[in-house]
Amino acid sequence: HALAWKLADSCHVKKVFVAPGNAGTSAEPGVENLPIPADDIDALIGAAQAHQVDLTVVGPEAPLVNGIVDRFEDAGLPCFGPRSGxxxxxxxxxxxxxFLDRHGIPTASWQAFTDPDAARQYIESRPAPMVLKADGLAAGKGVIVAETQGQALGAVDEILVDQRFGGAGRRLVIEDFLEGEEISFICVxxxxxxxxxxxxxxxxxxxxGDRGPNTGGMGAYSPAPRxxxxxxxxxxxxxxxxxxxxxxxxxxxxxxxxYAGLMIDAQGNPRVLEYNCRFGDPETQPILMRLRSDL
Known part of the structure; x- marks a missing residue:
């Protein structure tokens, strides 16, 4: 909604189509919802051609990972977002x-596993707390912070054995717990x-009070005072x-x-927790409300 609102506010834009849209976008001037799922790339290409869309801006992560930009560009349609690579x-x-290790970019020590027994052995050799992550897309919910080795062992069962996150959990990443303050750093x-x-x-x-399981985001503010x-x-x-x-x-x-999700330690050292290949949700809302220029 925030992205569509800001795009529609541009003097260079006559019409914004949102697929599939929501109740909020349906009420915005200059915005029209299209009843097309965000992952139906064939239908989205057809709609862009039918409506003579000059530029497509991709919001969610799954279509980007699944190659929507590659497909749009192959069809001769300008599309803003990273290709599948x-x-x-x-x-x-x-x-x-x-990738971070190859290029000397600071991040937590880690290992990846597909075998539950190997993951359990690694956990028993590491101090708690630690962080366990489903390798693939899990809508921002595939991260478990284990305060004890016992919790970490239980998370192995959840992710690799019980497949709580489906295909996203075919591989498990275990990394050291980083202390500090988390910030979101988004660039074009x-x-x-x-x-x-x-x-x-x-x-x-x-x-x-920062309690309970992680979500995709319960709200956001900008700027980050840190x-x-x-x-x-x-x-x-x-x-x-x-x-x-x-x-x-x-x-x-x-x-x-x-979008770089970063942990800043007490000495001011940034380390990468994650990357997102899109505008953050919910960070988009306060950032675009503060943006005075044309997006």
Whole structure:
């Protein structure tokens, strides 16, 4: 809704079509909902052609990982977002962790597993707390912070054995727990060119006081008070620029919104928790409300 609202506000835009849209977008001037699921790429291509759409902006992560930008570009339709190659930064946590290691970008120590017994042996060799993540897309809910080894062993069963997250849990990533303050750092990236947007923070835990399981986001605010000019520089120099240059080196250049979920420790060191290949939900709302210029 926030993205459609801001796009429709542009003097260069006559009409915004949203697929599938919601009750909020249906009430926005200059916006029309289309009853097409976000993952029906064939129907979306047909609608873009029928309505002579000049630019498609992809909101959710699943179509990006599944190659919607590749398909649109193959059909001669401009589409803003990463192709399926760089979208692996969100589609596979093990891909991301290996990419970070290859390019010297700071992140937590980690290992990936498909065998439950191997994962259990690793857990028994590591101190708690630790973080267990389903490798694939799980709508922001595939992360379990285990305070004890026993909780971690239970999470192995949930993810690898019981397949709580379906196909997203065919591979499990286990990483060291990082202490600090979490922030969201979102940029617009094209190749090695980067335009950082306002910083933000979201509330992940379901309940007040940072209690309960993680969610896709219970709300957000911007700016992030923790990020001063020096930390902003360090994030750009140590995380963002090495990421976009690394993607170019690996021949999967990035175009679109690039979201780095970062943990900032007490000494001001940023380390990557995750990447999202889209505007953050719910961070989009406060960032676009603060944006004075045309998106």
């Amino acid at each position: 760089p979208a692996q930064l969100e589609g596979s946590k093990s891909f991301t962790k290996a 990236a094209s190749g090695t060119q980067v335009l950082p947007l306002a910083t933000s923070q979201d509330h992940k835990a379901r309940e007040a 990020v001063d000019a020096e930390l902003h520089r360090r994030i750009m120099d140590q995380v963002i620029h090495p990421t976009v240059h690394g993607l170019v080196e690996e021949r999967i250049p990035y175009l679109g919104f690039l």
